[in-house]
Amino acid sequence: MAHPSTAPLHDPDTYTTGVPFDLLEQLRARGPVHWVDEPELPGLPAGSGYHLVIDHGLVTEVVRDAATYSSALGGTQIRDPATERDLHYVQRMMLNMDPPEHTRLRRMIAASFTPRAVRALEDRIAGHAERIVDRMLAGPQECDFAKDVAADLPLLTLADILGVPAEDRWLMFDWSNRVIGFLDPDYASSASFDAGQGTSIAREAVALRPAPDADGRMPDPRGRDGMPDLYHYAHLLGDAKRAEPGDDVMSILLAQRSEDGGELSVEEFENMFWLFAVAGNETLRNGLPGAMIALLSNPDTMTTLRADPSLIPGAVDELLRWWTPVMTFRRTATCDTVLAGTAIAAGDKVVVSYLGANRDPAVFERSDELLIGRKPNNHRVFGHGPHVCVGAHFARVQMTHLFREVLGRTRAIQLAGEPVLLRSNFQRGVKRLPISWE
Template sequence: MTADPTPLVDPRTYVDGVPYRLLAALRATSPVVWVEEPPLLGLPGGPGFWLVLRHADVTDVLRQPRLFSSWLGATQIRDPATGEDLDYVRRMMLNMDPPEHGRLRRPVARSFNPRAVAAVEASIRANAVMLVEHALGDADEGVCDFARDLAADLPLLTLADVLGVPEPDRWLLYDWSNRVIGFQDPDYAVSAAFDPQAGTEAARAALRHRPAPDPDGRMPDPRTRTGMADLYAYAHLLAESKRRDPGRDVMSILLAQQGDERLATEEFENMFWLFAVAGNETVRNGLPGAMIALLEHPAQMERLRQEPALFDTAVDELLRWWTPVMVFRRTATEDTTIAGVPVRAGDKVVVSFTSANRDESVFVEPDRLDLARHPNPHLVFGHGPHFCLGAHLARCQVRALLEALLASTASVAYAGAPTYLRSNFQRGVKRLPIRWRRR
């Protein structure tokens, strides 16, 4: 009997963890399965989609943008509510196909290459040590929330530096990410962790544009421009500051492109959205995910503590084991096949990174955490022309924080059960209580 893939589209499924057994059963049956989209959590149903499960087929889809488009229907499973909404999100680099995608990517790519990351590595390491020492304090042992006290702030500090956001405003990025990624989770959908009194005048001015919840407590769709009006207001206020005093940060680079009329206003706004939200959220959930991997494998954690050189391969394995971004969507531009399965023009095609990263034909004992795994061709950062710009930066942050924590502690263990995000897109960790003991 064929397994039912319907639970995979329900965000509530992931509150209890990823259904790996279901994915493995589906993967063993067929490389591509059809998934229905019933109405869920107050959102309308959709036409359904093809879910691509195996590593080889996922890479084939991602390397063929002419056949499997990011632009045609954008890259989220759920279709934008209106044609106007689709037109707007199509101006985001993430939702473009070559050559337009390359036009936006090339100017900022140098800010994320290995040389650029090496230039900020010392700052990242210093921030990681600072956060660990602040969380541990002067006590010999204690309890903290790894997700909030450690993993949330490091990518915010890093983005403040790389993107050019004033450090006091960094928790705005946290709220924006919560609202976008946690749109279907009531704990995150109306996030308001930022303290206006601690931020800049630009931040306070932007907050006046923050949309309010409706009578049911629901915020507007964050994929629409009105749903993130405060983010876009802040982007333009920050742009005014950068025009007066440009730097070497990503915002200044973007504005130079806009000044040359190579970057439209909508493209600038969407680029800021992409860096402020996606650049934060993936690392923020990859960090506690990596910690959970070690907590679930204490012998591996101790080995890593004793052999720091193992971090050279461990970071990629920790990210593979967790896989923060579970899926991405493409749209078929013409009738075709995937692994022999017929796909029609206009069909949604969703690649499962979670499934591909546990593909038995690629990874020996894929459910086992092997910190020395090599080679490790995981797809955490995607594949093809949309390979993640921030991959080097993400790896650096994961290594820095875990190195700092393991160097300062003799032991780390669960102090309670993790709490997971209600989302079928991001494998998020809302709370991760840990008990630690100093060296």
């Protein structure tokens, strides 16, 4: 029997109709590591190809071993930065750093989430969820759950963390669209934010927003030149917080000193802002509608959670595992090595599949099913090792509060149209999810 082609796994068009789980399982039957070519595709340049790791144990090994599998050498996205300048730019983000540089910034962030700040954020999240569902139920009994409900909660939470005025929060929606959805024509030039409704800082930043070229293409959002509006906003916000600190996490972070007495540089703050505003938004923004799709696909489970809301906090991890919003992350081999019998050369791309890891039947019994009582649930939705997601706790809190509100205040929910999925081989994104309710 011929070896199944890995090409659909790299093609972002594949994911507009769903994840090819059957193909992943065919590959799993043949081994845990597979070579994937990188041909030129619409919006994607040709690349050198990469080793795709789909086994839970090996994914865990790769993301824990920063000495062998670097986040910094080539960044953490599959496609290579276009230029050396762009590579240097992405290497200044914590997401694309290795220890010890990564460790220093990570400790400063962890120290900024003080017990008092965490308690305040949890209280605000509960209030945001209640008001979002108030608004949802006040209108017609139909909405786009992805944008009208799910998108707003992480934006409001991030605005609280970053100290961004609430009226500016949809700037983060546009920035996330442009970065995560750069391969999707619906998202690549996103401009939902109305500058007339924002602050003076927002208006000044929006004036720098790039325009599409003659072919409708935006500049690469992974290069600093591609996101001048985000960086200008971050710079102005940082200046304002240094002058008048608030009680938000970013104000606490800016006031901190590291172990060697150093403070966060302007560049580090701007890159940290990018990380929170974009990466901190996307996992939950797609995890929430993904969880709703999971429940709509398993109506008995929805009924169970509605009848007993105390089960919702425990169900959150299984809903996230079943959907898995972040599908892949890249590392680059620092030396010649061998992974599960596969020879890997120094400089090779090694891409971990969180989708593959989270459906590994050796770890998850009945791995394709939604089992809200699954214990243990050792999924990799938030990564693992040095780069495990700093916002995992708040993602769980947001999902818990939102589904308590949505399920507790409705009798039934159903699809009102077909979901529309993002064109991406990175984020398992939901662009539209029409629902109706009773």
